Amino acid sequence: MGETALILSEVFLDVIGYWWVIIPTIFLGLIVGGIPGFSAANTIIILMPLTLAMDLQMGLVFMVTLYCAARMGAGIPAILVNIPGTAGAAATPLDGYPMAKQGKGQQALAISFVASSVGGLLTTIIALATMPILARVGFYMHSVEMIVVMLFGISLIASIAAQDMLKGLIAGFFGLMIGAIGTDVVYATPRGTFGFLELYDGVPLIPALVGLFAVSEAFIIIEKKVIIREDAEPKNPNWHDTFEGVRIAVSRWWHIGWTSLIGLVIGVIPGAGASIASFVAYQQSRTFSKTPEKYGTGHAEGLIAPESANNGVTSGTLVPLLVLGIPGGATAAIMLVVMQFHGVSFGPSLFESQPKIGYGMFMAMAVAYFLMILTILPLSRYMSHVTTIPTIYLAPLIISFTLVGGFVPREYMFDMYLALGFGVIGYIARRTGYHVAAILIGVILGPLLETYFLRALKKSDGDITTLFSSTIGNILWVALVISLVLPIFFDWRRKKRNGPEIVVQ
Amino acid sequence: MAQDPSEKPRQLGGEMVIPILAIVFTLYYFSTIWNSPWTAQVSAFLIGGILLGLCSLFVLRCVVWVNAGKGSFGFSNLVNMDDIRTGRIGLFIATVLFCVLIEPLGFTLTTFLFLLSSMAVLSKFRNLGLITGIAALISLIGWAVFILAFDTRFPRGWFEMTMEAMLQNG
Structure with a gap:
């Protein structure tokens, strides 16, 4: 214990000495995270020669900081202009954007920054302390269990659809159907591809995200002079809104804590990602809220949940990477390549043979989150100005940069046309009262659900009862049913309580 | 219940675009997997079947609402001046x-x-x-x-x- 504390303090001093790398990387991460198509993963790939030229510890500090900052940066356009920078921030605009429209963009950014930093910092500490236990989580999560985790995320469709259940479900299932485009995972039979080879791998997420959120939003916002609502209280930039946002977030420390833990646990599972974590956290947050009806209208807790969860994922993905050598996501896979280039071998022995590397990654994450809150929070005052830029300038900017962002991940021109196609679908959906987030949840989670479903069926020779064959899976099924039934029960109880009051009045 | 004359009837034609797109796409999707192995069909038929059911229900609801004078098959919520x-x-x-x-x-x-x-x-x-x-x-x-x-x-x-x-x- 004493030895570990000594190593940790040494590592801390080493990492903090790289502040001159961390701070510029934070800004780089915020930019690449905020532009759809540019993620931490492809930025690290682009800057791979630079990363390989650095010494190992500096390279790790750079990559980890970029990873954390990009995750946080994805939430900024999600809040200000309803465009999630990555799929992991797809649940952020549900409450973040309504806040921005109400003139509370600065407050929303401050809430998001605190939730992200505190969530990330907290889960980093927990991951560090419980690494051996967390590393085993992945072993217990097989196809059956993953199906239930996916269903937790997909059940958010029902929550979003609360206003008009039928239209919400149509949007969600339409998304699931679009998500089923591509070859099937067992025999690679092409399905619903319209003959396009580019769709054989399925619908790429970034063009779908760009089209459904960014392009369609750009065509909607031009009806108004600025994004901010006309009846919103006009404000000059002031520090008060930032402090108010910090106060709101800090007062919900418990909420940040448990939703970031959801992110941590989901992040530990290889293959699961920030998008699943943020949808599940949002859905659970709404389920256990005393005011579920406020979700979707600019409710602070609806913003805290996805932001703290997707930052919880960042520390979670490092656990299987360091302990088992299994990367939990694309960025972690690239980190693996860089570390292997430097001769680092993974596994439980890493913490004995090269403790400074093992602990160093978590320490870099903790320091990055700490410095991030100090550097970004003051900027929320200036970032929120985006909501006051005239839409005649903003809309074309959004369209041009997000459409080319759709091109970046695979570098197919086809993806730009696909983003435009999704933009048209998103525009029609918005104008006629269908929730684009419900479509996107289907597109993101549909293929994953199908993959796990087919794997489970294949392993059991087509026996559907396999879905209820594992203890952990069954516990998760019960939890899923409870989380679906509870809101209905709470709603019924609230109506029952409020009923007599109305009579008395 | 009489409808408020000042209230504009819902433009259900516009609202039906997404369900109709969904129906057309689902039927096309089914046509591509008709002779495929069961692994390619199982989830698509499950999801597509539910989607077709939901869309049919929506179209039926629209027809009932139009007949009741609560809406019209107009498109002005989607395309207008x-x-x-x-x-x-x-x-x-x-x-x-x-x-x-x-x-x-x-x-x-x-x-x-x-x-x-x-x-x-x-x-x-x-x-x-x-x-x-x-x-x-x-x-x-x-x-x-x-x-x-x-x-x-x-x-x-x-x-x-x-x-x-x-x-x-x-």
Whole structure:
């Protein structure tokens, strides 16, 4: 214990000495995270020669900081202009954007920054302390269990659809159907591809995200002079809104804590990602809220949940990477390549043979989150100005940069046309009262659900009862049913309580 | 219950576009997996079946509402004169042209032309000097960041080639 504390303090001093790398990387991460198509993963790939030229510890500090900052940066356009920078921030605009429209963009950014930093910092500490236990989580999560985790995320469709259940479900299932485009995972039979080879791998997420959120939003916002609502209280930039946002977030420390833990646990599972974590956290947050009806209208807790969860994922993905050598996501896979280039071998022995590397990654994450809150929070005052830029300038900017962002991940021109196609679908959906987030949840989670479903069926020779064959899976099924039934029960109880009051009045 | 005469009837024609798209797509999808192995069919038939059921229910609901005078099969919530007034149609045409022209003309020049034309349409051709300046500045920043600094494989055209030659020759 004493030895570990000594190593940790040494590592801390080493990492903090790289502040001159961390701070510029934070800004780089915020930019690449905020532009759809540019993620931490492809930025690290682009800057791979630079990363390989650095010494190992500096390279790790750079990559980890970029990873954390990009995750946080994805939430900024999600809040200000309803465009999630990555799929992991797809649940952020549900409450973040309504806040921005109400003139509370600065407050929303401050809430998001605190939730992200505190969530990330907290889960980093927990991951560090419980690494051996967390590393085993992945072993217990097989196809059956993953199906239930996916269903937790997909059940958010029902929550979003609360206003008009039928239209919400149509949007969600339409998304699931679009998500089923591509070859099937067992025999690679092409399905619903319209003959396009580019769709054989399925619908790429970034063009779908760009089209459904960014392009369609750009065509909607031009009806108004600025994004901010006309009846919103006009404000000059002031520090008060930032402090108010910090106060709101800090007062919900418990909420940040448990939703970031959801992110941590989901992040530990290889293959699961920030998008699943943020949808599940949002859905659970709404389920256990005393005011579920406020979700979707600019409710602070609806913003805290996805932001703290997707930052919880960042520390979670490092656990299987360091302990088992299994990367939990694309960025972690690239980190693996860089570390292997430097001769680092993974596994439980890493913490004995090269403790400074093992602990160093978590320490870099903790320091990055700490410095991030100090550097970004003051900027929320200036970032929120985006909501006051005239839409005649903003809309074309959004369209041009997000459409080319759709091109970046695979570098197919086809993806730009696909983003435009999704933009048209998103525009029609918005104008006629269908929730684009419900479509996107289907597109993101549909293929994953199908993959796990087919794997489970294949392993059991087509026996559907396999879905209820594992203890952990069954516990998760019960939890899923409870989380679906509870809101209905709470709603019924609230109506029952409020009923007599109305009579008395 | 009588309907409030001041209340505009719901434009259900517009609301039916997504369900009809969903039905058409689902039927097309089914046609592509009809003779496929069961692994390719199982989840699609499950999800598609539910989707078809939901869409049929929605169409039925619309018909009942129209018959009850609660709505009409109009499309004004989707397409109306505002689309011309706000410049939305102009912006859409510019966006389609942006996608078509970016490959032959390259990222920078196409972005400049797109920003210039769409901002001009949206501002009803006012402040053209300012708009030209903004479009030029933004597209140059885009070129500097994405092509010069990050060396991404954005489509390259005349401008990018010329700049590359100029920079290589000092």
